[in-house]
Amino acid sequence: MSLFRTALASPPAFGTWIKIPAMEIMELVALAGFDFAVIDLEHAPINLETAYRLIGTALHTGVSPIVRVPGLDAGLIQRILDAGAEGIMVPHVDTPDQARTAVSAARFPPLGTRGVGSTSRAGAWGALPRADYLQYGRHEVALIAQIESATAVRNTGAIAKTEGIDALLIGAADLSVSEGTTETDPAITQLITHAVRQAQDAGTPVGNAGAATTDAIRAAIATGYTFTLLSNDASLFGAAARTAVETARTVTHRRPHA
Numbered sequence: 001m002s003l004f005r006t007a008l009a010s011p012p013a014f015g016t017w018i019k020i021p022a023m024e025i026m027e028l029v030a031l032a033g034f035d036f037a038v039i040d041l042e043h044a045p046i047n048l049e050t051a052y053r054l055i056g057t058a059l060h061t062g063v064s065p066i067v068r069v070p071g072l073d074a075g076l077i078q079r080i081l082d083a084g085a086e087g088i089m090v091p092h093v094d095t096p097d098q099a100r101t102a103v104s105a106a107r108f109p110p111l112g113t114r115g116v117g118s119t120s121r122a123g124a125w126g127a128l129p130r131a132d133y134l135q136y137g138r139h140e141v142a143l144i145a146q147i148e149s150a151t152a153v154r155n156t157g158a159i160a161k162t163e164g165i166d167a168l169l170i171g172a173a174d175l176s177v178s179e180g181t182t183e184t185d186p187a188i189t190q191l192i193t194h195a196v197r198q199a200q201d202a203g204t205p206v207g208n209a210g211a212a213t214t215d216a217i218r219a220a221i222a223t224g225y226t227f228t229l230l231s232n233d234a235s236l237f238g239a240a241a242r243t244a245v246e247t248a249r250t251v252t253h254r255r256p257h258a
Helices: 003-008 023-032 048-061 074-082 096-106 121-126 130-139 150-154 156-160 172-178 186-202 214-223 233-249
Strands: 013-018 036-040 064-068 087-090 142-147 167-170 206-210 227-232
Touching: 003 013, 003 036, 003 064, 013 023, 013 233, 023 036, 023 048, 023 233, 036 048, 036 227, 048 064, 048 074, 064 142, 074 087, 074 096, 074 121, 087 096, 096 142, 096 156, 121 130, 142 150, 142 156, 150 156, 150 172, 150 186, 156 167, 156 186, 167 186, 172 186, 172 206, 186 206, 186 214, 206 214, 214 227, 227 233
Parallel strands: 013 036, 013 227, 036 064, 064 087, 087 142, 142 167, 167 206, 206 227
Antiparallel strands: none
């Protein structure tokens, strides 16, 4: 079983976003004990080659590599999966038709149209038997659809039930902006509650992205999220750096007596 599916089997699973294009970041995330890390190709300056290296680092350090692609690009999804990613996250999936398009790109036939490339990392460079390579791609690789609009919320049940969709992620920031309001608006809370219930009714894991605080984690669990993303690498480093400097500046410098 993939590391991501293993983590989902004992919820809540904890991950973070990877936005810094450096292998050391993934090592630090793994050492911190995260279950998974989402390499962000939508909102970060990470190219395909860097994503490839981050995926390899993750696999060797014991954290599940999930890659958020910028959109429904079958060619990019193919190459990311060949690179060994344990999952693909697709943003702005608003309809069942879009969900099926994502499935087509990420799944081998007969469910999808993903090409066979077993001489890649995903196939252990050709050492993995073809049957095992296909089995992993069909049943272990996770496909996560992001719910980020009111239209997507209305279609959550149908998207969650789409064969080949393994999990959903509620994008509260985009959802609130698309509605011209903020994430704390009761109307947004109601939409999120509806989406989570629809996912639960379909038996589909559902997650969110939030802060790395006790209150945020408690709220995520109370909402019913199966997995949650705790901030991101850049913000986590920034917060630690600010704390270090603030702590240092609390120390009063005293000159020695003459």
